[in-house]
Amino acid sequence: MTPDELFDIIVIGSGPGGQKAAEQATKSGLKVAIVERERAVGGTCVHLGTIPSKTLREAALTITTLKRNADVFDFKLKENMEVSTLMRRLDSVLQSYTNHISQQMDLTGGKVFLGRASFIDETTVLVTTVKGKRTVLQGKHIIVATGSRPRTPEEIPVDHEHILDSDSILSMIYLPRSLTVIGAGVIASEYASIFSLLGVKVTMIDKTPRPLMFMEPELTGKFLDNFTRYGGKYIGNVNAKSVEWNGLQVRTILDNGQELLSDKMLVAQGRLANTEPLNLSSTGVQLGSNGTIDVDENYQTSTPSIYAVGDVIGPPSLASVSMEQGRRAIKHIIGESSKESISLVPIGIYAVPELSSVGLSEEQAREQYGDNIIIGRASFDEVARGQIAGIKDGMLKMISDEQGEKILGVHIVAEGATDLIHVGEMAILNGNSIDVFLENILNFPTLGEAYRIAALNIATKRSQRQSKKLQPRIQKLIDEAELN
Numbered sequence: 001m002t003p004d005e006l007f008d009i010i011v012i013g014s015g016p017g018g019q020k021a022a023e024q025a026t027k028s029g030l031k032v033a034i035v036e037r038e039r040a041v042g043g044t045c046v047h048l049g050t051i052p053s054k055t056l057r058e059a060a061l062t063i064t065t066l067k068r069n070a071d072v073f074d075f076k077l078k079e080n081m082e083v084s085t086l087m088r089r090l091d092s093v094l095q096s097y098t099n100h101i102s103q104q105m106d107l108t109g110g111k112v113f114l115g116r117a118s119f120i121d122e123t124t125v126l127v128t129t130v131k132g133k134r135t136v137l138q139g140k141h142i143i144v145a146t147g148s149r150p151r152t153p154e155e156i157p158v159d160h161e162h163i164l165d166s167d168s169i170l171s172m173i174y175l176p177r178s179l180t181v182i183g184a185g186v187i188a189s190e191y192a193s194i195f196s197l198l199g200v201k202v203t204m205i206d207k208t209p210r211p212l213m214f215m216e217p218e219l220t221g222k223f224l225d226n227f228t229r230y231g232g233k234y235i236g237n238v239n240a241k242s243v244e245w246n247g248l249q250v251r252t253i254l255d256n257g258q259e260l261l262s263d264k265m266l267v268a269q270g271r272l273a274n275t276e277p278l279n280l281s282s283t284g285v286q287l288g289s290n291g292t293i294d295v296d297e298n299y300q301t302s303t304p305s306i307y308a309v310g311d312v313i314g315p316p317s318l319a320s321v322s323m324e325q326g327r328r329a330i331k332h333i334i335g336e337s338s339k340e341s342i343s344l345v346p347i348g349i350y351a352v353p354e355l356s357s358v359g360l361s362e363e364q365a366r367e368q369y370g371d372n373i374i375i376g377r378a379s380f381d382e383v384a385r386g387q388i389a390g391i392k393d394g395m396l397k398m399i400s401d402e403q404g405e406k407i408l409g410v411h412i413v414a415e416g417a418t419d420l421i422h423v424g425e426m427a428i429l430n431g432n433s434i435d436v437f438l439e440n441i442l443n444f445p446t447l448g449e450a451y452r453i454a455a456l457n458i459a460t461k462r463s464q465r466q467s468k469k470l471q472p473r474i475q476k477l478i479d480e481a482e483l484n
Helices: 016-027 043-047 050-068 088-108 186-197 217-229 319-333 362-369 384-389 417-429 449-466 472-480
Strands: 005-012 032-036 111-114 116-121 124-128 134-144 148-150 163-165 178-182 201-205 233-235 240-245 250-254 259-262 264-267 271-273 306-308 347-349 355-359 374-379 395-400 407-413
Touching: 005 016, 016 032, 016 088, 016 134, 016 319, 032 134, 050 088, 050 186, 088 111, 134 319, 178 186, 178 250, 178 259, 186 201, 186 217, 186 264, 186 347, 201 259, 217 233, 217 355, 217 395, 217 407, 250 264, 306 319, 347 417, 355 417, 362 395, 362 407, 374 449, 384 449, 395 449, 407 417, 417 449
Parallel strands: 005 032, 005 134, 032 111, 134 306, 163 264, 178 201, 178 264, 201 233
Antiparallel strands: 116 124, 124 134, 148 271, 240 250, 250 259, 347 355, 355 407, 374 395, 395 407
16 A cells, blocks of 8 residues: 655554653654644543543542631532542643643644544554545654553453443543442542542452552551541452442442442552553564453564553553653664663552552562661651651652662652652662661752661671771761651
8 A cells, every 4th residue: 555654653652652762753854743642632541540630630639628617618519529520730730741742743743633443464554544544654664652451350341430440430520429449459449549549439449458459567557547537438459240220329249248238339450551552463463361461671573673661561551651662662762772671660659648669669679688688767746847847657668688788779758758759869869878868968858858767777786797987977967867
């Protein structure tokens, strides 16, 4: 089939991975086309996931602050609150973000095609608009960044009105009185805690004993404490045996016989790669066992002209990682591969409170370095800024090697954790000793002081283990701090 236009790079999907791939390619002087099946660029991250959910989260936090200061502000959340009212800022945020992406493409010479993409062969893509117009594009290389969609278990009748998934949950008109959340992963935990904060009676159920099983148990313990404080309930070690809309409520029967009734249900049990509409069978690209696209360390598929990045290649499925994958894929195409592979990935979970971690968990550290590792902790009620901001139930956990010097991992639960984690990330990447937090000045008052307190905690244990007296300066710092 004769192509209508020729490009150096065709990027299918304009989410974080596709966007950064396109930007990197145009900056490198390549002629780039972006194909997006939705009405505007940005992908699920911008229109259905990250941006909308975080906008709702900010509204929930604002309402909580007003409630906390009820003696100053005469505030009460009105009944039949419309979800759209809570997300008034969303339209302006989305408009600003999509405009930025479009402007970047215009400035760098990229061309956007709105329509569904399907491969004709390993270098040719057919784009079909909603009105049926067909355009054939040919590229020397093609980046697949089509993301993922919610997985719907066969036994749960998702109707997107009463029983919703993570793409349709924010289409609700009114804030429900009660919500059952099936799942205990990132999306489930984020929405469960946000709606609980808004006064919705939320019940999370999952087969796991606690939510967010991949995070440190101490962090998820703090998360659960906060969740239950706002009226949430977690039921673990169970499965949903049946789910139905009975005309009035969503009725859920658990495999332990328990019955749950709620106004709405959110089903958040994982996601599936968006590969079916692409006709990848015409390209020779190999798929993994779970439907994701197999790639090598340079994000190149089994077909050399085709690369894949983001959720479509599977975990960690983080927007931040997808962006870097997109950039690296283009670098490899132009012969400028990055010298180092991605070895350290910070995890950020925008639940209430936030959870974030980088490096090894305590369990992983014990497996690699033995049981003599040293752990330092800082409770945010010891930090002046935590007291000022009302962030008293947070915690920072720092893990070091048995010498109490090398930082192996940092884990934080508290508002601001997803920003605060980057201090630990840079310290690990630069090979800093925990003493870097003792020998340098940190702003006061800040939540960052938690790093110093955790480091002091490790220094104390290190000295006790070595039966040595602490250096006078360290002892003075310890005397000044209240350690847990």
